Amino acid sequence: MSHELPLLTPLEARILGVLVEKEKTTPDAYPLTLNSLTSGCNQKTSRDPVMNVGESEIQAALEELRSRVLVLETYGASGRVLRYAQNFGKCYGLPAASVALLTALMLRGAQTVSELRANCERLYRFNDASSVEAYLDELAALASGALVTRLPKQPGSREHRWAHLLCGPPSLPDHQTIGNDSGVNNTADLEERVSRLEIEVGELRNLIGRIGVDATGQS
Structure with a gap:
């Protein structure tokens, strides 16, 4: 399936990011129950921004994601509790490395190449910074529409940060503009x-x- 899909809301992006993350880091608990997914979305660590959303909000977002086949419902092995799995990579037609990078950006906000490499460690192991940059450049140059963008350097920063475009253009301080360093x-x-x-x-x-x-x- 093409990645030409409607823009995600910040909560929808958080849900997808949590599902991809937990599939890799806690496979025994995956697919996730609504309660586990809520906890993952409201997690205080490794999240930027930190959210405080209720199960009803997440349930509504899940219905929208399910209608776009980005999330799948299952009762798992027990057959008793409804659980949720992600279908992000297949829907967007992306390799595992690109899914890992977008997941880190959805969960932790804009990051430098070195930060992304470290934060993706449990999702996908990149050999070096240049391989991270290669995948980011690929995501930024997709013919059907960029999924990431390189942000202008912040004052005093040695590295550019990258942000995802799944929810539209990222908000920047007034003195910065995308595409103009x-x-x-x-x-x-x-x-x-x-x-x-x-x-x-x-x-x-x-x-x-x-x-x-x-x-x-x-x-």
Whole structure:
């Protein structure tokens, strides 16, 4: 199936991310019950942003995901409790490595290549940073629509962060723009700061000059 699917809501993305994660990390408990899925969505660690959603909200999101075959219902081996499994990779036509990267981004927000490699360790083991970058570049250049984007560098940061596009363009600080590492607003902000610093330096020079004159007069 093509990945040309409607955009996900943040909760739908969280649900899919949790299902993919738990399938790999706790296979004995997978597929997940509604209670387990709720706990995974509201988990306080390894989540950005941290959510606090109820079972009714998750149930509604599951119905939407099920209608798009992104989630499958099953009663598992016991046949007593309804459980949920993900069908994310098949629906989007993605290899395991790409699914792992998107899962990490859905669960933890924007990350650098090195952060993604570390956070994907339990989902998929990448040999090195260059292999992570290769898969990210592939996801960003898909002919049917990019699924990730490289964000502008944050002030003081040495690495670019990446974000998924499954819920639409990510929100950025006002001074940053996607696809433009410097950005018009960023340049204007820098010019304003330089101008302000020049004024402050001038004032300091005048103050030092006055202190020197006073010292000379008193000697």
